[in-house]
Amino acid sequence: MNFTGSHILSIEQFERADIQRVFDVADAMEPYALRRRVTRVLEGAILGNMFFEPSTRTRVSFGSAFNLLGGDVRETTGFESSSITKGESLYDTARVLSGYSDVICMRHPAAGSVAEFAQASRVPVINGGDGANEHPTQALLDLYTIRKELRSKGRTLDGLRIAMIGDLKHGRTVHSLCKLLCLFDRVQVTLVSPQELSMPEYLVEGLRNAGHQVVVTDNLQTSISRIDIAYSTRIQEERFTSKNEADLYRGRFRLNQSIYTEYCEPNTVIMHPLPRDSRQEANELDNDLNANPNLAIFRQTDNGVLVRMALFALVLDVVDQVEKYSRDVRWYNALRNQV
Amino acid sequence: MNFTGSHILSIEQFERADIQRVFDVADAMEPYALRRRVTRVLEGAILGNMFFEPSTRTRVSFGSAFNLLGGDVRETTGFESSSITKGESLYDTARVLSGYSDVICMRHPAAGSVAEFAQASRVPVINGGDGANEHPTQALLDLYTIRKELRSKGRTLDGLRIAMIGDLKHGRTVHSLCKLLCLFDRVQVTLVSPQELSMPEYLVEGLRNAGHQVVVTDNLQTSISRIDIAYSTRIQEERFTSKNEADLYRGRFRLNQSIYTEYCEPNTVIMHPLPRDSRQEANELDNDLNANPNLAIFRQTDNGVLVRMALFALVLDVVDQVEKYSRDVRWYNALRNQV
């Protein structure tokens, strides 16, 4: 894909080489995200951070990524304006808002709305999540995190062994991850969920057609013993006929330090798209894992900044200029030594 | 008017030479708005973008205009703070907030509130709309757009032929436009509305006293055949005794491509203050006009950025320094070739 000026709407746009390109640029962004250096390459550029549905962390992550490249951010949160509710078309909204910025990140509750918006926009649009449809930067940051965690162990995405755990029927992030994994070789995927919440068949087929080994199960303990990544998701109580039924499933898919120690290989990496529900009755990843250095859930969100910086730099075609407009950091920097 | 340090509260402040000055500066802002160049002339300055009533596009337009000059933006949306509802006077609010910024843009639902706020403010205040009263930057961007569209045809505001169409009784934008047109010569104004929604008499008188030719009618087709500008506004259903009655009017004032082709001179420019209601039953400007190059509604909102940049540059007295602190754009620039 030619990134310059492109909309980033769906992970379906990405071929393996595109993924590689995004990840390499994300790697190059690390000194700036960790404040070893500051760059002002996008000084004067404006991100229109249009969140027609609230999502603090995704919104702030996009905004910070743009600031880290030197650009300014104008944003909206929720359907504050009545223009859309008064019958304004997405076409009009897009034509107007795209006159105020150089690139737009948009989140919207309606599936397909971001693509419709992008068609009328005069500047590149990045999908920040459109309902049940797509959230491509989340998918990319997940895969980027897996790659990074594997690399520190001398491994690659080819040959990955991963278990996806929890509500695999409704989880947008695990669906995207399945699609992305089809671009790689020899992946072993274990899908751990109650039968009622199993991964949609077309995604399982996709994995198998890609030559991957897929195991479908509802037993957590037997599934996590020989994997590189345990990707946990939330069990959504509201999908069940009763709270009691939901609790049964949750009991089985709850991961804590003692289960980890008993069943997992050393250094098995734990991931989760966040937020994790830390209330007693949910608690899919127990807080006692917080001390476990293989809990990668906050490295995931940190990596989100890198991936979003990479996409901005690619779409606005400044990858080669980031360093040129950079300098050392002048202030106290708590982030410097975190990776 | 001496712009430096002045509040911009009402179009009544503007004489013809002032309008000319704003528009000339707006023209000079175009290379920056189109990202042919970047300027940092207001680097370090802060806009207090105080929207006590939501209006995404106006808020973002002001904010982007300030960013494009290099300044930072702090803002508020809605009556988030309970200070005002707890009995704080506008005087106090103004005194406090004006200590946080170099210039304030304020929108407020109460007519007159922005002027009251400005009296206590220690920095210049620009009215971003105060209820039914004034929205001077909208009026200026409308007139600026008319001037620009005419100029591309070798014409000027003197001698303009314009039809204002729709709800002329309640439309704040057409009221302001009537006042501004009184500053120019030999204007032909056709006021097209149902009788119940006709332009207030004092504004019609004003136009006539300025020597302009005014025709009042409720027939769209006969009104749009010899005009330069068709300025359409929304028919507000809630003003009528019944939806059916409203629909009757809407039927008559709906402009689409076939009506345009049949009745208008070639190159008649179509304007609208936006948002336009694109729902089937309203649809004052049909979507089939989107392909018509004379549909200027998005050039209007683009021009809004230029006009707001011009006002900031004038009020903060940096017009002469904008270029000095400028340089080329470094990033992919989709906007460059749009004008």
Add this chain to the structure above:
Amino acid sequence: MNFTGSHILSIEQFERADIQRVFDVADAMEPYALRRRVTRVLEGAILGNMFFEPSTRTRVSFGSAFNLLGGDVRETTGFESSSITKGESLYDTARVLSGYSDVICMRHPAAGSVAEFAQASRVPVINGGDGANEHPTQALLDLYTIRKELRSKGRTLDGLRIAMIGDLKHGRTVHSLCKLLCLFDRVQVTLVSPQELSMPEYLVEGLRNAGHQVVVTDNLQTSISRIDIAYSTRIQEERFTSKNEADLYRGRFRLNQSIYTEYCEPNTVIMHPLPRDSRQEANELDNDLNANPNLAIFRQTDNGVLVRMALFALVLDVVDQVEKYSRDVRWYNALRNQV
């Protein structure tokens, strides 16, 4: 205290020398706050301005202070995100959000929440108010204002004569002020309140243990005749058994120009944490005091910017570099001559 990298959670952290340090740095910030000069020392740094409870003025004050040092601001207003309400722990929120910024200012309705958040944060956290607990920057700006007002009269905090007036039972600001005054010598404190709203005994004890002279009274007139500072607070009607009873108290503690002229020494300084209730029935500080040059309430909020700039500069360790990255202001500057 070593400010570099520290959280600023409570005034209890501050010793006298720390206060002195903050105030000296705040003094040094004045040329930048008044736009005699601009500094870009924090260019590239990001403030996470996390307001989980609305407070426009505090939020904008922190944001502007950070912008004035050259940094960018990403922010949130209210519990927009459902992550927290969905059971996410403050630990997780802190870990995630601290990956997006270099320093965080947090306001939250729950007492103790900011300290809990800070414990998990990977960057310094400044308490912007956590419920009934603490609002340290308000306390510091109050004391800074007192010091500055006294200094212009050749006086110091040692030897201060102050009356605190109104609801001393619930007022977070006067509680903090009492604690801070214990760090100084020979202070005379007059506590003026209805008996039902008197200062908590432990704070009175604290003042006495510090060697200060404390008078407790419910008579306003006799209390304000020999003081340097009259610090007025709101009488909170909702705390009384009836509106009539509240009105009785309010009648006695209302300060206006004629009472000031009759009872106060010349140049007695009037302060208030704001917002003041300007409605007829409340009106603890009458609007006729607005013309009184000793009304310092807006100098308080202006000073808030200085104190917040100082804290950012100290925590991020750039105090010595502020001037190096500075230059003259280029734009019209209404603030220049206000102090």
